[in-house]
Amino acid sequence: MLMTARVFGDQVGSAAPVFLAFLAVHVLAGLTAVVTGAIAALARKGSPPHVRAGRWYYRAITVVFATATVLAAMLWRQDYYLFIIGAMAFTAATIGYQHRRRRRPGDTGHIAGMGVSYVAMLTAFYVDNGPHLPLWDHLPRAAFWLLPSAVGAPLIARAVVRARRAARLAATRPARLSRRTGAP
Numbered sequence: 001m002l003m004t005a006r007v008f009g010d011q012v013g014s015a016a017p018v019f020l021a022f023l024a025v026h027v028l029a030g031l032t033a034v035v036t037g038a039i040a041a042l043a044r045k046g047s048p049p050h051v052r053a054g055r056w057y058y059r060a061i062t063v064v065f066a067t068a069t070v071l072a073a074m075l076w077r078q079d080y081y082l083f084i085i086g087a088m089a090f091t092a093a094t095i096g097y098q099h100r101r102r103r104r105p106g107d108t109g110h111i112a113g114m115g116v117s118y119v120a121m122l123t124a125f126y127v128d129n130g131p132h133l134p135l136w137d138h139l140p141r142a143a144f145w146l147l148p149s150a151v152g153a154p155l156i157a158r159a160v161v162r163a164r165r166a167a168r169l170a171a172t173r174p175a176r177l178s179r180r181t182g183a184p
Helices: 017-042 048-074 076-101 108-132 141-181
Strands: 005-007 010-012
Touching: 017 048, 017 108, 048 076, 048 108, 076 108, 108 141
Parallel strands: none
Antiparallel strands: 005 010
16 A cells, blocks of 8 residues: 655655656646746747747646656556546647647647647646645635636637637738739
8 A cells, every 4th residue: 555645745645756756757747838838828829939838838748648647557546537637638739739730721729739738737737736725725626627627718719719810811811912912
């Protein structure tokens, strides 16, 4: 049987050195994913900072999923749902990454994939850690499951609508210019 341990005053699932090593890598990759995902979301689409942060986000979420898989396997009965959420986050990020990489038309698949991935990652964090966070510990358990989606879904939808509007505008722009200049 694995014994629990306390790290920085917070209880973690096991005191085993292997568990703690994977947990350390998991936390660092998670922090990297949170920061780089936010930078990518806020940077101008297609700009070097957006592309660089997006690539780092994908690498970080890959490590988060790999370490979450190992951590959940070590404590399967109590953490299996974190593996499922991690698989969803990684799958959504892969869909978003591949959509952009294969130069699929439009940004909808990319935006939705990366956005859903970010929301899933935050959901896993809050479900696992929310009850131990100041102020968050007063919220009902359902809030940890629902709040990231309640905040993220409208933001993702807004980004998709803006991207579609920009694509339609770009598609009609050459026709407008040729009419003004008299070019064929």
